[in-house]
Amino acid sequence: MRSRADGGTARRIALCGMFAAAAFALSYAEHVLLPPLPLPLPGLRLGLGNIAILAAMYYTGKGGAAAVAGVKVVLSFLLFGSPVSAVLSAAGTALSLAVLVILDFLPDGTFSFIGASVASASAHCLGQIAAASLIAGSGAVFYYLAPMLVFSTAAGAVSGLLVNLLLGRAGKGRETP
Numbered sequence: 001m002r003s004r005a006d007g008g009t010a011r012r013i014a015l016c017g018m019f020a021a022a023a024f025a026l027s028y029a030e031h032v033l034l035p036p037l038p039l040p041l042p043g044l045r046l047g048l049g050n051i052a053i054l055a056a057m058y059y060t061g062k063g064g065a066a067a068v069a070g071v072k073v074v075l076s077f078l079l080f081g082s083p084v085s086a087v088l089s090a091a092g093t094a095l096s097l098a099v100l101v102i103l104d105f106l107p108d109g110t111f112s113f114i115g116a117s118v119a120s121a122s123a124h125c126l127g128q129i130a131a132a133s134l135i136a137g138s139g140a141v142f143y144y145l146a147p148m149l150v151f152s153t154a155a156g157a158v159s160g161l162l163v164n165l166l167l168g169r170a171g172k173g174r175e176t177p
Contacts, residue, residue, distance in 0.1 A: 016056065016064045020071040023052035027072055031080045041147050046155045047121060049076075054100070054117055054163045062101050069093045084135060088128045095127030096120045113167070117160030121152040 027049035049072050057065035073093050077086035099119050103111050111119070125148040132141045 012060045012064055015060050016067050019052045019056035019068045023049040023068055023072040024075050026051060027076050044151050047159060051159050051162050057100050062104060065100060066097055069097055088131050091131035092124035092127040096124040099123040113164040114157050114160030118153055118156035121156030122149055125149055125152045
């Protein structure tokens, strides 16, 4: 998955604003409108806002995706979160973005949107668990990692498929392998 950032600065800023609004709207829908998932593990979310971040990576590049993710983290914290949730979200987002940046350096076709989304979602879980371990002062939270990774793989695949479908309809997508 390589980004296709092109166009002028004004275009990229406008796209970042659009993607930031979409990321926040999807996060809002997930937090407020969707009922909590009936899972035995607390705190699992679909990560719908990441659809906009992945699309931003494709259309605006690394900097644009980082800006969109940053806006999403800050706005979600201000409206829904606590200081602890902000730290967990920021840690997960930072590691998730790092993975997307690394994947962006690979040749075209190495990762589809689905693969990039699954890798990003898994990194997000690892970042959150690492931050939780530091906050709790215990490695016991790593027991939560395996079920989180299973869930994030499925959620990441769905998000990646949605990005592929949306970008394909926009005439800018790729076929998934």
